[in-house]
Amino acid sequence: MLPEQADIDRAVALLQAGELVAFPTETVYGLGADAANPHAVARIFAAKGRPADHPLIVHLAGAGCLERWARDIPPLAWELAEAFWPGPLTLILRRAAAVPTATTGGQDTIGVRVPAHPVALALLRAYAEAGGGVGGMCGVAAPSANRFGRISPTEARHVREELGEAVPLVLDGGRCLVGIESTIVDLSRGETQPPRLLRPGRVTPEQIAAVIGILPQTATPATSDDAPRVSGSLAAHYAPTTPLRLVAPAQLADVVDALQQAGRRCAVVCRSPLPQAVSPHALRKLPDDPRGYARALYRALRELDHSAADLIVVEDVPVTPSWAAVTDRLRRSAAGAQATGLRDG
Incomplete structure (x- = not known):
């Protein structure tokens, strides 16, 4: 309404x-x-x-x-x-x-x-x-x-x-x-x-x-001395308080399984289905298209940030022009989560 x-x-x-x-x-x-x-x-x-x-x-x-x-x-x-x-x-x-x-x-x-x-x-x-x-x-x-x-x-x-x-x-x-x-x-x-x-x-x-x-x-202010400062241009930004790690799609299931075997509570953001044997602490499966993914991303990160997970593991997205904006936010989110003083380990 x-x-x-x-x-x-x-x-x-x-x-x-x-x-x-x-x-x-x-x-x-x-x-x-x-x-x-x-x-x-x-x-x-x-x-x-x-x-x-x-x-x-x-x-x-x-x-x-x-x-x-x-x-x-x-x-x-x-x-x-x-x-x-x-x-x-x-x-x-x-x-x-x-x-x-x-x-x-x-x-x-x-x-x-x-x-x-x-x-x-x-x-x-x-x-x-x-x-x-x-x-x-x-x-x-x-x-x-x-x-x-x-x-x-x-x-x-x-x-x-x-x-x-x-x-x-x-x-x-x-x-x-x-x-x-x-x-x-x-x-x-x-x-x-x-x-x-x-x-x-x-x-x-x-x-x-x-x-x-x-x-x-x-060009960004981080790489161009004469570019004006703008919103959202810091290397660490758009970040949860929970540490966040980006993982290549082919490695996602193995990484999550290994972390859980080590006693880590993993929250996962993915585009691809996880094998049934892999059961993360919390899971958000987002659309496999850049517009749908972007619309759902921040809501998913907020929810997982409140899931009492030790780590948010995010399946990386394609390195293509259509995914560039999402890639930018994920990179800054990962850097920002680490900048809180929390560490993956």
Whole structure:
């Protein structure tokens, strides 16, 4: 059941008052605040435990709001906005002068997108119609509604479980249809430089190239000194607290069996059926297609993180372009789980 209009109106009032509101997008649930209000933005960082130099993505009601947030907007940006907005594509552009540096992590760039979820769009449109927040900018900063570095929430209950009373209102829009974060493309270097893919997602480089005639370069802040910092770019991210190990499909059954023989409680995420002789502590079998897998992944990891397992073993996915976004999240999840201080052994 979608929120009532009264819930949307309350959310607008809270945002205008500088408070936090969690809401669904097609990717994951976002933790929203007035992106033009540094004090409201500070509440996001405090609730998430997020470092202040990590920029936020600003969510807009439509491309018509874009020039309030960005300057020197290249033609490619308008082409991509027309093709993919509303949708899971974030554009990195030069920030407009009125944009607070608190929102951009101190950078001269800004990440913007228009989400494709009826609740998110209803909220953003109502917010804009009410005059928006500070300066009438009408943008809502909304990173994933979870503690920093942890598994992104794809259901309203995940937000409540993780952030509790830190969020005055959580709008429930059901499960997120995409299930992993948006594609991020950097267009901040001007018209003479090709776009750069900073985070893979549902919108693929090939789809982008089909619109603008240019295949984005693959570059991340970890490997390119001049690439702007963006959400979800750390090597360790999207992680459960339980250690997580990626295992090749051909080795999965043997690895799980050996670990259990050694007394380890293994939770397993797989695409292929396990032999009947292998009975893990907990099991989640996900769809063997990248879109279905992505939609189910974070929910499965959250459930297994609460299964009292010693280790989450994940059957690795194919190394193909269609699985690139899932591969990215799994690699970061594995690194993040180890970064908690827990160790596989």
